[in-house]
Amino acid sequence: MLRPIRTLAAAAAALALVSACNSASTNGTSPGKPGDAPGNTRGVSDDSIKVGGIVSMTSASGYSKKDTDLGAKARYLRANAEGGVNGRKIDYLGAEDDGQDPAKNLAAARKLVQQDKVFAVSPMSSVTFSGADFLEQEKVPTFGWGTLPSFCGPRHIYGFNGCLVPTPGGTLNQTWPEGIGQILGGARGKSVAIIANDSDAGKFGIRTFQQGFAGAGFTVSYAKASVPATAVPSDWSAYVKEILSGSDGKAPDAVVSVMQTPNNIGLFTALKRSGYQGLLSDPTDYDPGLLAKEATKQALDGVHVLLQFQPFESADPKMAQFKADIKAASGGQDVPLSMHMLTGYMSADLFLSIARKAGKDLTVESFQAAAQGFSDTGTLVGDRAEPKGQKDSFGCGALVQLRNGAYEVSVPFKCHEPVPFK
Numbered sequence: 365m366l367r368p369i370r371t372l373a374a375a376a377a378a379l380a381l382v383s384a385c386n387s388a389s390t391n392g393t394s395p396g397k398p399g400d401a402p403g404n405t406r407g408v409s410d411d412s413i414k415v416g417g418i419v420s421m422t423s424a425s426g427y428s429k430k431d432t433d434l435g436a437k438a439r440y441l442r443a444n445a446e447g448g449v450n451g452r453k454i455d456y457l458g459a460e461d462d463g464q465d466p467a468k469n470l471a472a473a474r475k476l477v478q479q480d481k482v483f484a485v486s487p488m489s490s491v492t493f494s495g496a497d498f499l500e501q502e503k504v505p506t507f508g509w510g511t512l513p514s515f516c517g518p519r520h521i522y523g524f525n526g527c528l529v530p531t532p533g534g535t536l537n538q539t540w541p542e543g544i545g546q547i548l549g550g551a552r553g554k555s556v557a558i559i560a561n562d563s564d565a566g567k568f569g570i571r572t573f574q575q576g577f578a579g580a581g582f583t584v585s586y587a588k589a590s591v592p593a594t595a596v597p598s599d600w601s602a603y604v605k606e607i608l609s610g611s612d613g614k615a616p617d618a619v620v621s622v623m624q625t626p627n628n629i630g631l632f633t634a635l636k637r638s639g640y641q642g643l644l645s646d647p648t649d650y651d652p653g654l655l656a657k658e659a660t661k662q663a664l665d666g667v668h669v670l671l672q673f674q675p676f677e678s679a680d681p682k683m684a685q686f687k688a689d690i691k692a693a694s695g696g697q698d699v700p701l702s703m704h705m706l707t708g709y710m711s712a713d714l715f716l717s718i719a720r721k722a723g724k725d726l727t728v729e730s731f732q733a734a735a736q737g738f739s740d741t742g743t744l745v746g747d748r749a750e751p752k753g754q755k756d757s758f759g760c761g762a763l764v765q766l767r768n769g770a771y772e773v774s775v776p777f778k779c780h781e782p783v784p785f786k
Contacts, residue, residue: 404503404727404728404729405483405726405727405728406477406481406482406483406728407481407482407483407484408452408483408726408727409452410452411451411452411453412452412453412454412455413448413449413452413453413454413455413483413484413719413726414455414457414480414481414482414483415440415454415455415456415457415482415483415484415485415486415712415715416456416457416458416459416460416476416480416482416484416485417432417433417436417456417457417458417459417460417485417486417487417488417489417708418459418460418462418469418472418473418476418485418487418488418489418490418495418508419432419433419459419460419461419462419487419488419489419490419708420461420462420463420464420489420490420491421433421459421461421463422461422463423463423464424463424464424594424595425594425595425596425624425626425627426626427464427624427625427626429489429490429704429707430459430704431702431704431705431708432459432487432489432704432705432707432708432711433458433459433487433708434690434693434694434699434705434708435487435690435704435705435706435707435708435709435710435711435712436456436459436486436487436708436709436711436712437456437458437693437708438686438689438690438692438693438705438708438709439689439708439709439710439712439713439716440454440456440712440716441689441692441693442689442692443712443716449716449719449720449726450719450720450722450723450724450726451724452726454716457476457480457482459487460472460475460476462490462492464490464491464492465492466492466494467494469490469492469493469494469495470494470495470498471495472495473485473495473496473498473499473504474495474498476504477498477499477502477504482504483504483505483726483728484504484505484506484507484715484719485499485504485505485506485507486505486506486507486508486711486712486714486715487507487508487509487524487707487708487711487712488506488507488508488711489508489509489704489707489708489711491511491512491561491563491564491565491593491624492512492563492564492565493508493512493514493515496512496514496518496521497514499520499521500518500519500520500521503520503728503732504520504728505520505522505715505718505728505731505732505735506520506521506522507521507522507523507524507711507712507714507715508522508523508524508707508711509523509524509525509528509707509711510522510523510524510525510526510527510528510529510753510757511523511528511529511565511569512529512564512565512568513529513531513564513568515527515528515529515754516528516529516530516531516534516754516755517531517754517755518754519732519751519754520728520732521754522714522715522735522750522753522754523753523754523757524707524710524711524713524714524745525672525673525710525745525746525748525753525757525758525760526748526752526753526754526756526757526758526759527753527754527755527756527757528572528672528757529565529568529569529572530572530755530756530757530785531755531785532785532786533755533784533785534755534756534784534785535755535756535757535759535782535783535784535785536572536575536576536579536757536782536783536784536785537576537672537757537758537759537760537761537780537782538576538579538580538759538780538781538782538783539670539672539759539760539761539762539763539778539780540573540576540577540620540645540647540670540761540763541556541573541576541577541579541580541582542580542780543668543670543761543762543763543774543775544556544577544582544618544620544643544645544668544763545580545581545582546775547643547668547763547774547775548617548618548643550581551577551580551581551582552581554581554582554583554617554618555582555583555584555585555610555612555614555616555617555618556577556582556583556584556585556616556617556618556619556620557584557585557586557587557607557610557616557618557619557620558570558573558574558577558584558586558587558588558620558622559586559587559588559589559590559591559603559607559619559620559621559622559623559631560588560589560590560591560621560622560623561589561591561592561593561622561623561624561627562589562590562591562592562593563589563593566589566591566593566622566623567589569589569622570587570588570589570622572785573587573620573622574587575785575786576783577620579783582618585610585611585612585614585616586606586607586610586611586616588606590603591603591623591627591631596626596627596630597627597630600630600631600633600634601634603631603634604631604634604635604638604640607619607635608635608638608640615640615642616642617642617643618642618643618644618645619631619635619640619642619643619644619645620645620646621644621645621646622646622647623646623648624648625648625649625651625654628646628648628649628663628664628667629659629660629663629664632644632663632664632667633662633663636663643668644666644667644668645667645668645669645670645763646667646669646670647669647670647672648669648703649664649667649669649766650669650671650675650676650702650703650764650771651700651701651702651703651704652700652701652702652771653700653702655766655769655770661766661769664766665766665767665768665769666765666766666767667765667766668763668764668765668774668775669763669764669765669766669771670761670763671703671761671762671763671764671777672745672757672760672761673703673706673710673744673745673760673761673762673777674744674745674762674777675762675764675771675773675777676701676771677764677771677772677773678777680744682742682743682744683744686706686709686744687701689709690705690709706744710743710744710745713743714748717738717740717748718731718734718735718738718750719731719734721734721738722734735750735751736750736751737750738750745758745760746758746759746760746777746779747760747779756782757782758779759779759780759781759782760777760778760779760780761777761778761780762775762776762777762778763775
């Protein structure tokens, strides 16, 4: 039932078609009332459930989340091999490439709903989510990595590990500050600098992590979303100078980057060349594929990477199942694992778990009813619960460090009590 990923040329043609008819509603409801009809079953037949994805397969910087699509495919393949969901197989269309472009993200969402008529979008993984309002309006269950505000609050949008960018009244996941505090021997008397891209995700990241690190007892000496989001700087000296002078003229004990790999390579290389000896950390660079290039391996050596799931090095049987599923989806080939694979896999897993609970009579309404009382335990992201996850994170994570060309667990997977977000 799974279909291959479309070529970029086909995607471009489809997006052009969507732009010409994007005001139409094809979910079987009357204009002005998207998804409101009782028993809305868009994308559901007697024997299948149609699902699509939106992923930044390409970007201007060369950064790609394409492995997210493979992770989702792997989970859906196993679900189908096990008989599907309440007798229905998953018809996974693959992921649309939004190129990290807001206009393409919205166009992809419109295409999946209005042209492909999917029941759900899972996974959605990008630094932009301009299609969120449209998907919520159309009542499309949507699952992805909850690093954007749109995953926090809307009724039909779910983060696979909860809401990571909460609104006031929500909570903050403390895995990162607590983990770094553990490595440094405690947060008391320690300082941290936080840097991000000048984007919506970067600005929210600065706001949340600044509060989280301060709440853990750190002094935040620098916190700016100042790096261009569309191009990697060729000269990092100005950023390094600002970071190392901080607010008190002293170098911080830790530098935390809320950016993607190309930026991290440039920043960390510049910091090391300046003589900086403190701790370096980011939430992105857990990818054995990065180790193929010697320059990349050297730039990221010693960096502690935040994970919000069990490390690949874990002995958990569920991790062994994940690896087996990825291998099966790759045609029996051993491929380097990446955090993006697990993002797609766990987005699909949460969707499948709720759909299974909804029962044979699957509609948007029955799916939402099942989500409202959903919970399970011991997954690769810890304990899950909805609608809690639409306001709070699931609170679990780990840190791994790249040392001498291999990743090692520096802080084991653990669930931390979240703190209120103000």
